[in-house]
Amino acid sequence: MSGKVAKYKPYTILGRAAKILNQHRVIYVDVLEPGVIRGVVRGTNDRIYIVTINIRDAKASCTCPYYIFKGITCKHIIAVLLKYQSIVRRNLLHHFIRESRGHHFH
């Protein structure tokens, strides 16, 4: 044992979360109640992890060992957050496009 403690690397976590997103491994995202997001992520080992994010308190949890044993924000939490963001953005975009269709430009 080297006794080295792995440092928390936010950019690594972000990169890994983006990879999860690109591989479509965030299989479910929903709003449990206003301000609370629930997400389901398929891990590389095909295990299923449940993520809960409270936007108001800026608090999140995950059922993966990384979060449970270290209590650190894991890639699953960030991946669910990114997925949620993209859904909100897409819905807003569709909303505005629908709205503008009702208008006639001459």
Ligand SMILES: [Zn+2]
């Ligand atoms: Zn996790």
